[in-house]
Amino acid sequence: MKALTEYILQFGSLNKQQIELIGKNVTEVKLEKNDYFSEAGKIPKQVGFVMEGVVRGCYYNNRGEEITRCFISENNLVVDYVNFEAGTASSEYLQACTDCKLIVFSKSGWEDLSHTIVEWDNIKNKMVQQCMFQKSRKGPVISQDATTRYLEFLTNHPSLTNRIPLVYIASYLGITQQSLSRIRKNIS
Structure with a gap:
């Protein structure tokens, strides 16, 4: 309360x-x-x-x-x-x-x-x-490339990445879960 x-x-x-x-x-x-x-x-x-x-x-x-x-x-x-x-x-x-x-x-x-x-x-x-x-x-700008959208997501929601299923993040970003996995692998 x-x-x-x-x-x-x-x-x-x-x-x-x-x-x-x-x-x-x-x-x-x-x-x-x-x-x-x-x-x-x-x-x-x-x-x-x-x-x-x-x-x-x-x-x-x-x-x-x-x-x-x-x-x-x-x-x-x-x-x-x-x-x-x-x-x-x-x-x-x-x-x-x-x-x-x-x-x-x-x-x-x-x-x-x-x-x-x-x-x-x-x-x-x-x-x-x-x-x-x-x-x-906070919706992603679909005209941006997927990597930019994900990096922006990390900036806007730093505490969420490890708390929620990747399928929801991918859906939010307008990409497939496979694409999100590739992006995450490439930037780490």
């Missing part, structure tokens, strides 16, 4: 009672590797905060290939917020790449905070903006 509190306080100030109220509106959830936090075709019903582990956002393209769009690691929100807020079915999956420990807000718990904490909507909006920015900005 301490990490969540520190995260929230980056976006605004809260008093002790408000922080306690937030604590009463969350539960701790463990996801095993490959479990889904939310799934395509279903309405997202929760907002998570990653305490331990890595979650990936992925979808299937029109050829049925699985595409990894982003990675969400410790001390970040994980949610398909547009569909969560609208109550509409998601088109992507949020899946644990590793065993994960999350602090989770239910939809009603998340909304209740708006009714009881005056500053919550401002704080929430800033957290969601950061979450959406992180999910959108």
